[in-house]
Amino acid sequence: MTTLTLMKPLRQNLMLNKTERTVTVLGIDPGLDRTGWAVLTRNTRSVLSLHACGLIHTESNQSLPERLKFVFHELQQILQTYQPDQVAMEQNFFLKRATTMANTVMTRGVIILACELAQKPISFYPPRRVKLMICGTGTADKKQVQRMVQLTLNLNKAPSPDDTADAVAIGICHLKTAPLANQINIKAAFLAKLNAAKKQQIKNSH
Numbered sequence: 001m002t003t004l005t006l007m008k009p010l011r012q013n014l015m016l017n018k019t020e021r022t023v024t025v026l027g028i029d030p031g032l033d034r035t036g037w038a039v040l041t042r043n044t045r046s047v048l049s050l051h052a053c054g055l056i057h058t059e060s061n062q063s064l065p066e067r068l069k070f071v072f073h074e075l076q077q078i079l080q081t082y083q084p085d086q087v088a089m090e091q092n093f094f095l096k097r098a099t100t101m102a103n104t105v106m107t108r109g110v111i112i113l114a115c116e117l118a119q120k121p122i123s124f125y126p127p128r129r130v131k132l133m134i135c136g137t138g139t140a141d142k143k144q145v146q147r148m149v150q151l152t153l154n155l156n157k158a159p160s161p162d163d164t165a166d167a168v169a170i171g172i173c174h175l176k177t178a179p180l181a182n183q184i185n186i187k188a189a190f191l192a193k194l195n196a197a198k199k200q201q202i203k204n205s206h
Helices: 010-019 064-082 098-117 127-135 142-153 162-205
Strands: 002-006 023-029 034-042 048-057 086-090 122-125
Touching (some): 023 162, 048 064, 048 142, 064 098, 098 122, 122 127, 127 162, 142 162
Parallel strands (some): 086 122
């Protein structure tokens, strides 16, 4: 079962945003039982907007292959429908029992495969980094994160349930982090070319 919440008239807004050269990201909080997802954009004025969010829920009475197949197909449909430019997913740190850990790892695998087949670049963020970006502290609880998500996106109410809210937070973290990371990568690439040119110049002078 997949639940979906539309925050705005999605298709019209995304078509407009694409023409404005905005960035669309799909945030994902992975889990075999419940995978939260959210579609957000950052426009040319760096304004963040939440367009849609939802939950992919699998039934516990199904076999593991059936549940993984369902998550995979649902995510493929989400990628096809909303055409995100990028994907951001939580980097899990497991403090739970081994079975839960194994199930989540396998779910992450089918999610990564769906993104790879759709040719969508994917970034990973540990929970502490997401909390730090959203709330200013890596020890914030879920209610604090939800409240800051609500304020950041100027929503009437915080996204729910927790898995969906976490997916929104991951998307916000990516949209706030990506521009700086891109600048760093561009600078690093420029310095690498500059150093290579200097080495070539020195080599040619000998």
